[in-house]
Amino acid sequence: MIVISKDSMGIIREQDVVPFRSRVKEYATKIGMSLVNQTKLITAASELVRNMLKYANGGIVTLEIISKNGISGVRLTFEDKGPGIKDIQLAMKDGFSTGRSLGLGLPGTKRLVNEFDIKSVPGEGTTVTITHWKNGR
Amino acid sequence: MKKATAQAVKKNKIQILENWMKFQLTDEGLRDDLMNNEELHAQSVLLLDALIRAMETGETLHASSREFDPIRDVLGEISVMRARRGYSPRETASFVLSLKQSLFDAIEKEYKKEPESLYKEIIAVNNILDALSIFTFEAFLKGREEIILRQTDEINEISTPVIRVWEGILALPIIGTLDSARTQIVMENLLQEIVATNSSIAILDISGVPAVDSLVAQHLIKTVSATRLMGAECIISGIRAEIAQTIVHLGIDLSNIKTKASLASALRVAFDMMNVEVKKVDRRSNILLK
Ligand SMILES: Nc1ncnc2c1ncn2[C@@H]1O[C@H](COP(=O)(O)OP(=O)(O)OP(=O)(O)O)[C@@H](O)[C@H]1O
Ligand SMILES: [Mg+2]
Numbered sequence: 001m002i003v004i005s006k007d008s009m010g011i012i013r014e015q016d017v018v019p020f021r022s023r024v025k026e027y028a029t030k031i032g033m034s035l036v037n038q039t040k041l042i043t044a045a046s047e048l049v050r051n052m053l054k055y056a057n058g059g060i061v062t063l064e065i066i067s068k069n070g071i072s073g074v075r076l077t078f079e080d081k082g083p084g085i086k087d088i089q090l091a092m093k094d095g096f097s098t099g100r101s102l103g104l105g106l107p108g109t110k111r112l113v114n115e116f117d118i119k120s121v122p123g124e125g126t127t128v129t130i131t132h133w134k135n136g137r
Numbered sequence: 138m139k140k141a142t143a144q145a146v147k148k149n150k151i152q153i154l155e156n157w158m159k160f161q162l163t164d165e166g167l168r169d170d171l172m173n174n175e176e177l178h179a180q181s182v183l184l185l186d187a188l189i190r191a192m193e194t195g196e197t198l199h200a201s202s203r204e205f206d207p208i209r210d211v212l213g214e215i216s217v218m219r220a221r222r223g224y225s226p227r228e229t230a231s232f233v234l235s236l237k238q239s240l241f242d243a244i245e246k247e248y249k250k251e252p253e254s255l256y257k258e259i260i261a262v263n264n265i266l267d268a269l270s271i272f273t274f275e276a277f278l279k280g281r282e283e284i285i286l287r288q289t290d291e292i293n294e295i296s297t298p299v300i301r302v303w304e305g306i307l308a309l310p311i312i313g314t315l316d317s318a319r320t321q322i323v324m325e326n327l328l329q330e331i332v333a334t335n336s337s338i339a340i341l342d343i344s345g346v347p348a349v350d351s352l353v354a355q356h357l358i359k360t361v362s363a364t365r366l367m368g369a370e371c372i373i374s375g376i377r378a379e380i381a382q383t384i385v386h387l388g389i390d391l392s393n394i395k396t397k398a399s400l401a402s403a404l405r406v407a408f409d410m411m412n413v414e415v416k417k418v419d420r421r422s423n424i425l426l427k
Contacts, residue, residue: 018314021348039348039379040386046350047387094388104351108387 001068011049012058020049020061024076027063028132031072037136041074044112047105048078048128054099056082056126066131073114073133084122092118138261139254143192145247146240154185156239166231171222180215185236187211201268212269213276220280229277233270237263297323299330306407307336308400310375312345320356324363337369338407342400344375354389361394370395370410374403 009020024045028038045061052059059080066075085091092110097103106128110116115131146153158181161167162174172180187208194204212233219229240262248255297319300308307330309323327339341360346353357373364371374397376384384391397403408415 014316017316036379036382039383043348043350043383043387046348046352050350050352102351102355102389104388108351108389111386111388112383 001066004065004067004072006062006064008060008062010058010060011052014053016058017046017049017053021046023063024074027065027074031065031074031134033074033132033134034136037132037134040112040136041076041130041132044109044130044132045076047109048076048130051105052078052080052082052126056080059125068133071133071135073131075129075131078128079125080127081125084124084126085118085120086122088118088120138192139258141247142244142258142262143189145243146192147189149243149246150185150189153236153239153243154181156242157181157185157236160235160238161232164231164235166228168224168228171219171224180232181236183211184208184215184233188236205265205269208269209272212273216273216276217280217283220277221284224277226274226277230270230274233266233273237266240266297326299326301330301334301336302340302404303407303411303413305334305336305411306338306340306404307331307334308340308342308404310342310345310400313347315343315346315353315356317352317356320360324360327360328363328367331364331367331369338372338410339364339369340372340374340400340403340407342375342403343373343380344377344400346375346380349380349384349389351387351389354384354387354391358391358394372397372403372406374398374400 007023009016009023011017011020021042024042025038028041033041049061052061057080059078059082062077062079064075064077066073090096092106093103094107095103106118109128109130113130113132114137115129117129118126119128120126158178161177161181191204191208215232216229219232241259244258244262245255248258296312297309300310302308307327309327311323313319315323323341327341330336331339341357343349343357349357361371361373372395373391376396376398395403395406397406405415
């Protein structure tokens with residue numbers, strides 16, 4: 001796997017969400033991702049930045065265009081220094097929420113994108129990495 | 138700063154003002170398209186007066202000291218006003234900086250025979266003006282930010298119209314991102330219109346919403362519930378294919394809500410619910426019958 005381009009963006013306010021999503025769209029369009037896959041990726045990205053804002057007071061997102069076996073994709077890494085997640089298995093369950101919300105963000109994101117990875121250390125922060133390939137597979 | 142410096146400036150005020158105005162009016166960057174000369178003159182007098190008053194008050198002057206509060210007020214107003222009229226930050230900051238030369242000229246005359254004092258006084262006045270110009274810059278940016286915030290509010294207002302498409306049927310085309318603040322406005326407008334027009338059906342068209350994540354979905358669900366509490370029914374239309382797929386993957390359950398792909402099909406459902414029938418009439422046969 002190789003990284004073709006890389007950039008990062010700080011997310012600290014709700015107003016940062018829309019420009020961030022446009023950025024993701026820009027990346028997805030650049031590699032020629034179809035509309036359905038673009039929408040899936042953007043929605044997933046939207047969920048993760050919202051979590052970052054709501055539970056960790058913001059963080060940093062790294063945007064990358066990567067290529068593997070000749071297929072390009074977009075990889076996004078969401079890194080925050082928030083309270084972390086105690087029980088990741090529980091947080092990944094549909095309907096689990098400490099924010100009195102739908103509790104669909106994390107499990108839904110996992111269903112929307114091709115690759116999903118979450119690491120969290122309570123008291124230190126959370127890092128979520130998602131990858132979506134051009135053809136959505 | 139020495140008392141004599143303040144006095145020298147006060148004594149030569151008319152001369153200073155004249156030189157400063159001359160400098161400003163002959164400057165290449167003069168924006169007489171944004172402000173007429175009388176107004177520029179008035180602003181210049183305002184600033185110079187405030188500066189003289191501040192200089193007169195104390196010996197150990199610093200631009201952040203309390204004596205400068207009135208100047209900061211004057212400058213704040215001037216900067217915000219310039220931001221509104223479309224001045225650039227550079228043009229706004231040079232308004233203050235352009236005062237330097239005329240002030241220095243007056244001070245130079247005062248300390249002709251004391252080069253050491255002259256040097257110190259010039260530095261002191263210079264520092265004050267630099268600090269004031271930075272302050273101007275900040276005030277200008279703040280003014281711009283306020284404008285942007287106000288415009289955002291205005292855009293939110295105008296971009297959430299409630300349209301009366303038929304007696305008893307309201308339509309709300311939503312364009313752009315549905316964040317919390319926006320949802321609040323949409324909901325308020327909608328509920329108000331339901332009462333005002335005595336409508337029983339509202340169609341929320343989301344063709345113009347770029348992405349529906351769980352937060353947007355939650356906002357939609359809330360709006361629908363609120364509409365129902367008012368005794369009206371709510372239909373969500375304009376769910377594009379890619380959005381429908383995303384909603385399903387996310388796991389959002391919209392099965393309790395009436396949804397339609399297009400505004401036209403939502404309108405048809407609404408007509409059905411109100412027992413309204415829309416049909417084609419062949420005008421020609423009507424005419425023939427007569
Ligand atoms: N970045 C994070 N830092 C700390 N805790 C998090 C973070 N992201 C998620 N969580 C925890 O995981 C839970 C589940 O997150 P998820 O996004 O699935 O649901 P939610 O945000 O509560 O609701 P929804 O996203 O549906 O509005 C959250 O309630 C929160 O406790
Ligand atoms: Mg969430």
